[in-house]
Amino acid sequence: MKVHKDVWRLLEMDKVLSNFASNVRSNLGLQTLAHLAPSENLENLYQRQELLRAYRDYVDRNGDFPWTQNVDSVEDLLLSARKTGLLLGRELLSVRTLLLLAEKIKTALSSIKEEVPPFGVLLRKIRDFSQEMKALSVLDEDGNLFDSASPDLSRIRKSEDSVRQTIRARAQSIFSNPRFNSMLQEKILSYRQNRFTVLVRQEFASRFPGTIVDRSGSGNSVYMEPRSMADLNSRLVLLLRDEEEEKRRILSEITAQVLSRERAILDAEKVLGQIDLLYAVTTVMDKKKWKLPLLAEKPLFAFHSLLHPLLGEHGVPLSIECGRDFRILVVTGPNTGGKTVTLKAVGVGTILAWCGLPIPAEEGSFVGNLNAVYADIGDEQSIEQNLSTFSSHLKNIIHIIEEADSHSLVLLDELGAGTDPQEGAALGVALLDTMREKKCVTLATTHHNPIKRYALTTQYVETASMEFDAETLAPTYRLLMGIPGRSNALYIAERYGMPVDVLAKARLALKEQEVSVEDIITDLQERKAHLDTEQKQIEKARQELAVRREKFQEKEACFERQKEQILSQAEQKATSILVAAEEESRRMLRALDESAKSAVQRALHPKREKIREKRKELEKREEKRALLKMKSEGFHPEVGDTVKISGTDITGTIVTLKGKKAEVLAGAIRMEVPISTLTRASKPAREAMLPPSPKIVRPEGVPNSLMVRGMTVDEAMPLVEKYLDQAMRAGYGSVEIIHGRGEGILRREVHTLCAHLSYVENYRLGGPGEGGYGVTIITFKK
Structure with missing residues (x-):
């Protein structure tokens, strides 16, 4: 979008933007705001809005990005260094502060670049500054060079310390000499004109062995360099000059290294400015309730x-x-x-x-x-x-x-x-x-x-x-x-x-035509006033109707919940009775001898079939009721929701949604099921469990799996119960029951049996490569 500077001035845009300027945290944000211009096209505008939304979302979930209050622009410093070739310690410290913050923000952006694509644009503009940070690490927090900045600097400073100690020792010998007690104004070593001196009374200046360097403010005494310290002072001056030259050399090298990455540093500075401006913008949105259009x-x-x-x-x-x-x-x-x-x-x-x-x-x-x-x-x-x-x-x-x-x-x-x-x-x-x-x-x-x-x-x-x-x-x-x-x-x-x-x-x-226009306008305004009154009355009636409708819907929902609760309780009770009846029949069969067991099983078979049909019918009703409840509650499954698969006891977490199907993680199992079979779970999903490590030694005479696929329930379940007892006694950690997919009848019976066996730790369906729905993996208690 083009906006001429005269239009910008007419609309007082600079004053408008001061709403954001007052909320930035540094000059970086102010500079970014000062250079802000409308987007060139709609695509660029979409990107700006997406970046702002991504920033707000990140801050809501993780808190704000790292920030340093004393960070400042280094653009002018680098421009000046191009001419002088030298940045002083404090100036280089500003560069280090900026690069350190850039590295912190890069780390934060890197951790979410896959989740939040808009941040990728900013991340690419922050390069690696590890070499520059290493070079700048020779500066302390005040911008002074550490002794370790170079071997020569370390040697020079050690020599300086040695000379200063010798000077102090000689000064101490002067202070302790009775000959000079009356000559000295104070027994203090002073530093004047780059020389260490002592304060001598004016009247003894000609008698004291040394050279006058400076006078005191009162004029009653003079600062004199003792002859015994003259050679040491001269040596110290030379060492100080060597130190300054070495510091300048080090700073010049660091400056050259920084200038070689000028473009990258300025790009990083722009990213920090953008982050600061995003902070100011979100602050305005929160304080003033401004909205993105x-x-x-x-x-x-x-x-x-x-x-x-x-x-x-x-x-x-x-x-x-x-x-x-x-x-x-x-x-x-x-x-x-x-x-x-x-x-x-x-x-x-x-x-x-x-x-x-x-x-x-x-x-x-x-x-x-x-x-x-x-x-x-x-x-x-x-x-x-x-x-x-x-x-x-x-x-x-x-x-x-x-x-x-x-x-x-x-x-x-x-x-x-x-x-x-x-x-x-x-x-x-x-x-x-x-x-x-x-x-x-x-x-x-x-x-x-x-x-x-x-x-x-x-x-x-x-x-x-x-x-x-x-x-x-x-x-x-x-x-x-x-x-x-x-x-x-x-x-x-x-x-x-x-x-x-x-x-x-x-x-x-x-003019007559103008009067007619006035009449038209008057008529329109009167009509508008009448319509406004009518609209207020209609709105009032609509609100009253909405309140009544809401109360009616609440009562209707309450009656429906009570109805569903009564039906659900009745069906659960019926299911419990049927399960108990089946369990009792099995117990009685186990008590019979083998000759009578076959005859009783044949007699009970038709009744068992009717019981299973009734249980299946009750399960379908429960599933249908759950699906209707899901629709009435407006449940729309999303990734991360904890759900239950209707018709089963399986509870899991939605991993992905693909069209009308969902991938659900239940324990260690991933399964793809229709979305229409999912309901909101009332309990959390089971933690993922790795299958137990297989035993190295296989028990003799007992296999690690049992195949009952194709059998009837009456044929299969006695075998399953006997096999599980033998496998547990044989020392297996876990075994497999291969029951096949089918209509799920055998699977449900196996799961019901496992739920009632005290030595079973847990049971689950097979995962990918384990047989899926056709296999149940059973783990025994240790």
Whole structure:
């Protein structure tokens, strides 16, 4: 989107952006904000919004990114170093602080780059600075070089320390010599003019063995370098000079290394600036409740409860749109009624949106594919408005006509003002018609009735007005879409006591066609007032109906829950009775001898079949009830939800969703099942368990698996029970029962048996490569 600097100035965008500037944490954020420009195209704008949403989501889940309060821009430092070839210790410390923060943020971004793709753009701009950080590690927190910065520096500083110790020893011998007690002002070693000195009284200066270096402030004493310390002082001066040269050499090398990565360092600085600005933007969104607008492919805008940012809490929100059903919106109304503010608010909201920033509006606001914002905004009441001002407006409007196209937003304030009313109105109509032919998205304000009439009678042109309270003679600043504004000059004059004959002459002076427009406007406003009253009554009735509907639905839901609970309890009780009956029959069979067992089994077989059919019917009813409950609760499974597979006791976690199927992780098993069979689980999913390690020594005479696939329940279950008892006694850790998939009858019977055996630790279906639903793996207690 193109925004000329004059339009930026007219809309006071710098003041608007100060809302974000006051919330950044460093100059990096301020610099990023200062260079902020609208997105070049819709794709780039989508990327900016996605980055902001990703940042907010990251902060909500993990807290803010790492930050350092004293981080600052190093761009000017590097530019200066290009000329001098040297960065001082504190300057290099600023570089290190920036690079250290960049490394921390890179680490944070790396940990989530797969989950949050928008951060990948920032991550790629932060290179590896390990070598530079190693070079900069020779600086302490004050920017001074450590002794270990180089072998020469270490040697020089050790020599300095040795010389200083010798100087102190010689000074101590002077202080302890009775000969000098009366000569010394104080027994203190001082440092003057790069020399170690002692303070000698003025009257003894000629007798003390040494050289005068400096005088005290009082003039009563002098600082003298004792002869015994002269050679040591000279040596120390040379060492200090060597130290400065070595430090300069080290700093020059580090500076050269830093400058070799200048481009990468500045890229990292920009990323930090972006992170700082994102922090400020989210802070504004949280404090001021600004929202990111939705984006549309077509050129349009639709703002809900939009406020001009510079009005603060005193502004009146406005809902306004243009570009969807009509391309031009003409706003009318009294002076100081808010027309110009409306124009500016739309311009500000559009530019903020195209900068990828939130806007002071409610959710659901739209900004479309607009490639430029053009504006001609002035004050027709200004005493400076004369021919030259009108000429300036004309030049601006001519430029707009030449540049604007079907994807441009054009803001025109007070069409036809500043010249003869009739000519101005004619020019305003012609200008709007030109914008209509070019299909520009145009928002204009006016006082002229011919322009109002044009807006009322022309296709793809809509009208709106700023509301005026006739009782208080004051504007309300509310925007009324679809209603042209009435001129209130004569009405206000009448309320203030203008003589009746003067008002009558004024009304006669109005052209007939203009009077008819006023009549139309008056009628429309009366109709609008009536409709507003009707709408309030309808809304009140709708709210009462919604309350009654909600109460009825609550009662209906309560009755339904009670019904389902009673049915569920009854079916669970019936299932328990059937399970108990089957268990009792098995117990009785186990008590019989082999000769009688076969005859009894044949006699019981038809009854068992009926019991199984009844259990299957009860299970299907329970499954159907669970599915209906899921739909009534509006349960829409998502990745990470804990669910139960209907018809089974299997509880797991959804790993992926693929069309109408879901991949569920239950323990160590992954299975793909239809989404329609999933219900919300009331208990957490079982922890994943690795299958126990196989025994090295296989017990003799007992296999590690039993095949009962194809058998009836009566044939299979005695074998299964006997086999499990033998396998447990033989020392197996786990075994397999191969029952096949089928209708799941054998599987359910095996699971029921396992649930009642005290020596069974757990049981599960086979995983991938283990037989899946056709195999049950049983683990024994140790």
